Amino acid sequence: MALSGFRDFYPDQCAARNAIFGTWRETARRYGFVEYDGPPLEPLELFTRKSGPEIVGQLYNFKDKGDREVALRPEMTPTLARMVTARHKDFKKPLKWFSIPQVYRYERPQKGRGREHYQFNCDIIGEASLEADVELIALLIDTLRGFGLTEKDFVIRLSDRQFWTDFMDAKAVPEDHRYAFIQAIDKSEREPREKTVEKLGPLADEVFAILADAGSAKSERLDTVETGLRHRGLQDYVKRDYTVVRGLAYYTGVVFEAFDRTGEFRAIAGGGRYDTLLKNLGDVDLPALGFGMGDMVLADLLNAKGLAPAGKTGNGIYLIIADDGYRPQAMRVLTRLRELGPVHYSFTPAKVGKQFQAADELGCCYAVLVDAKIGDDLVQVKNLKTREQLDTPMADIVSAFTKLDQSAPLAPVHPVNPV
């Protein structure tokens, strides 16, 4: 059995996972994002520098054989920051990069959360304009739409971290209370009101008024973002909600989280602007923003909506050897068929009926039968769905497939698990 919190991917599950990856990649590329990757193992210090020593409790970390403190990456942003700051002069701004890393955390597994998952990361670096925020949120929306989800299924809750920073400035909240203040807002939905009131003190009434009526609080940034999304026809996918602050300390501007409308699942995705992070980590002053989306909550949601990508593996062509004496000639046919798509055949002599049954069970669309007629370079091609069959010279094999292809597309020529 796999370690607690880790997953085995049997072929059907692997195909389903790869289908998710496929939609992620396709959508990112349509937005002009390019893919990058980094090492799964990093110096421990890379993560403590960004998040403080407390994070170690949630990491898979250890000493390697060279006595180096290392950790499996819990997130992609520090790696991205390192890669970008090291070579940022090699790249024209803004950078639009995405990645699908497997990330790890040492926590007790629960629904939608294991000790590893794949996280679709999209970041724009080197662009201060709010147009980038609009573009990134649009990409998030289109990604979810790419799975067949609609505005009835999910909503992006939009907020502005800077709004709260300005608010705390205006109310002269002392520096050492600000983290707790933000935390209290973050938890206000899940905690009893009295507890939040206690934490917020005299500002409680004002804060609750803002949370209850997002329209009462001014944010030009959110006005601009909402207008930009309206121009794209995406206004129904978002809702202003100042309770979203994101736990992370490093966000500086517009932040957002994607939730399913039923509230049954935890957040599907989250992100925002982190304009000062690259300067703090790498001493390169570049504005940046990004989001992350995990595969587990997404898969749970798609399952619940009946939108899970088909995990069926198989199909292709089954090569039937009518008599094992023709096996040598059949191998020549096999090589030719392999140019067209996935081909299966029996490794050992078997009755024709058995071979047809095997073809069936594998979900093959076509059978190609080799018998005595191979002496005249003829093979029998059969559509296993319609049961139609015909003899054809090997040279015309492709047109035979086409001829027998009634309604279904010529499945064998399409890859089964596109990645």
Place this chain on the structure above:
RNA sequence: GCGGCCGUAGCUCAAUGGUAGAGCUCCAGUUUGUGGUACUGGCUGUUGCGGGUUCGAGUCCCGUCGGUCGCCCCA
């Protein structure tokens, strides 16, 4: 780290404190070269593990390990 629920065949589950079973899956057949159904046969268990109560424990009790859901946390 804390709490609820659950551990019986590969899977889903039965079995009043009294000889551990079924369905599905898998494998092999149903006589000679055309498949999904049907039929026949076969494989698989230290009932998670360790103690205790009892004439007798899959069943009751204690512990432990594992799973799952939630809390904490969420970078």
